[in-house]
Amino acid sequence: MKKNVIRIVILVVLSSLISFSFVSALSISITQPTTSYVVYSESGIMCSANVQNANGSPSISYDGTYLGSMTSGGYNSYYFNWHPTSSQRGLGTQGRKWLKVSSGSSSALKSIYVSEYTASFYNDIATNWTIVGAADTDYNCFAYALGITNENLWPWKNWLGEYPPTVSELDTEMNSRGYTRTYSASQADVVAYYDIDYPNSRIGHFARGYGSAFRSKWGKIEVMQTSIDPYKSNGPYGSVAAYYKKN
Missing domain, CATH: 2.60.120 (Jelly Rolls)
Structure with missing residues (x-):
C-alpha cells in the first residue's frame, strides 16, 4: 500500500541522518x-x-x-x-x-x-526477521500474500486514491478470491495487519503463511520472513487483524 511505502521511505530518510x-x-x-x-x-x-x-x-x-x-x-x-x-x-x-x-x-x-x-534498520521495524527475497518495486504486500509478483495490487480505491480497507471490506475481497476467514493462526494462508493509523479497524499490511513462519513484502524493499506478530509499535506496520485460509 502506498501509505506503508511512504512510511518506510520517511524512516529511511530519517535514519540516514542518524547512523545508517x-x-x-x-x-x-x-x-x-x-x-x-x-x-x-x-x-x-x-x-x-x-x-x-x-x-x-x-x-x-x-x-x-x-x-x-x-x-x-x-x-x-x-x-x-x-x-x-x-x-x-x-x-x-x-x-x-x-x-x-x-x-x-x-x-x-x-x-x-x-x-x-x-541490520539496525530492520530491527526498528520488527523484533525478528530474515531476508528471503530481494527488494522489488513490481509488487506489493497484498499481491505477494496472494502469490502474485508481477503487479502492485490494492483493490480499495475511491476518488481520493487508495485507502486502507475495513476488516469487513477485506472479508468481501478475500471471499471473492477464494479465501475464508479463520481464527487459527496455524491454518492461515494470508495474515492481515492493522494500519497503524487505524489500529483496531482498518488494514494496512499483509503476509503469506508458511506453516509457523510468515513472509511479507515490506513496501518497496525486501520480502521478509518473520513470526506471526513481529512488528514494533513505532514501526510502519500494526498488529494482527485477521487470518484467511484458501478454500
Missing part, C-alpha cells in the same frame, strides 16, 4: 569458480546467500571460516543471512575473500544479495 550506512544492492562483485563467489561489501551490511536444488543441509564458509548451516526455504532451496564485520570485507583484487557453499550442496549459489540497509 548505505550501499547499493549492485555494489557486489561476483565471479564463479565452481561453488565460490567473491564478495565485496561494507561492514555490517546484510548479505543473503541462496542455493537451489541442494541436497542435505548445505553450510556456508567465508575465506575458509565456517559461518553456519543454511536454513531451508522449502522446495530444495536454502538461504543464509550474514552480517560481515570490518575484518571480513572483500577489499579489491588483492586478498580476495570467498563465500562458499559446501556440505551437501549439489549446485553453486543461485545468488548473493546485498541489502541496502544495515
